[in-house]
Amino acid sequence: MNIGFIGLGIMGRPMALHLKAAGHTLIVPERCSLTAEIREAATVVADAEAVAKAAEIIILMVPDTPDVERVLFGAAGVAGGLSAGKLVIDMSSISPTATKDFAERVAALGCGYVDAPVSGGEVGAKNAALTIMCGGATADFERALPLFQAMGKNITHVGEAPGAGQVCKVANQIIVALNIQAVAEALTFAKKAGADPAKVRQALMGGFANSRILEVHAERMINRTFAPGFRIRLHQKDLNLALGSAKDMGMALPNTAIAQQMFSAVAAHGGADLDHSALVQAIELMAGI
């Protein structure tokens, strides 16, 4: 099948190559940053509009909401190349509310739209082991499913409403941030009280305090290994989506708001590009350690 792929960064490159390996024809827009491997694997066309003309299904994997809007509806964008019956899949992590708008505008052109943000990072992308959270009509989801299966493992159709996948991804980022802060407050408490955080972590891993974050991120806190991983800067973007959507919907997310402030405090000390487990530095700062 002819698959358009727009957004060939650290995540997009291995994802696109898995589709190629599954037997699909890749069509990508010209960018100076295209790697030799991608140029070899794909047909390179002028721009996003040309991608949409040549492909049946167009996948986006770009950084943020304004990028998706520009790629879809900007000059020489995807919308100009769409014709009825094509399918747009946005795998970027962006605003759930903007997604509803984008899906409506694409539907008005007679095309399907699936939002399908991922988690699992670069490692998950390389190993075709991404978690993929999808929103959109069941028929569109089912049409996209074979492509998802080439890129990921834990694939959920969260709901028919456009944006349901983005809502799920935001929920994921809320939990990850708050579980990091949970571990950061607990281990800093233990350290301040003179206990060994490594022993505390070990003791807690057998019980209800256990989590993937206690397994992985607590170890980074203990070993002081804050090379990313997932950068604080990116988690700040995701919590902005959470807090902005929450404000729009009329609801409070008190601990999410505090976690965002903790990330800002670490960034204030030059840590925006550290791994998000470095949130612990803000708690330590407030403990005088």
Next chain:
Amino acid sequence: MNIGFIGLGIMGRPMALHLKAAGHTLIVPERCSLTAEIREAATVVADAEAVAKAAEIIILMVPDTPDVERVLFGAAGVAGGLSAGKLVIDMSSISPTATKDFAERVAALGCGYVDAPVSGGEVGAKNAALTIMCGGATADFERALPLFQAMGKNITHVGEAPGAGQVCKVANQIIVALNIQAVAEALTFAKKAGADPAKVRQALMGGFANSRILEVHAERMINRTFAPGFRIRLHQKDLNLALGSAKDMGMALPNTAIAQQMFSAVAAHGGADLDHSALVQAIELMAGI
């Protein structure tokens, strides 16, 4: 061995019976509330002082810091019956700082002291599967270990400092409360945005958002089954220990403080005896659902 056991409530009863089953002689103080099963299994003496006179090792399993102080140092208390070489094991969940004081006063009588609070609840107590977090001198810990092995599974000597076990237990309760709030904020966000929380939970269980709380407590939130389990009232007591100790040590626990306020909000609506997963009701209240 002659083991004194003081505090034969819901947790203490099965714990004491496991020691009996392991071949020890149980000595307990007279209380009208003693069950027939305990009267059958144990030697009943007048008071805590008499227990300490008759036993080599005295175990406490009582509700809170003032109870431990009264049992140890009050009228007809354990201290009056101690002689050099005996060992006091406090398995109650109490203040880490008070524990240091109690351990010093017991050491002045020539006796060892191990603080060994547990997690795992009534089910863990009945199945001899408690997690036990211990503070105290290594020799004292090793003397207590065979008893712990009769009552629990995941047994950690957190540190030699008296109170290290209590510090670890507080850390556990911080993480459990904050992971509950993490899931509560995320699922309420999803619900408010029109997504199905059950689908969201399913999607997140494969990734970094996964935790024992997402597995167990998120399901209670989705199914609205708030029968305890672990009561909000008890978790409030534990977070008081966390926030009180943090204040004493000079450190901030911002999300723990918010979680405590959320428990208070649920209690304000009559929920103090609901399971701690009912914290989600405070988040829903603030979301207008």
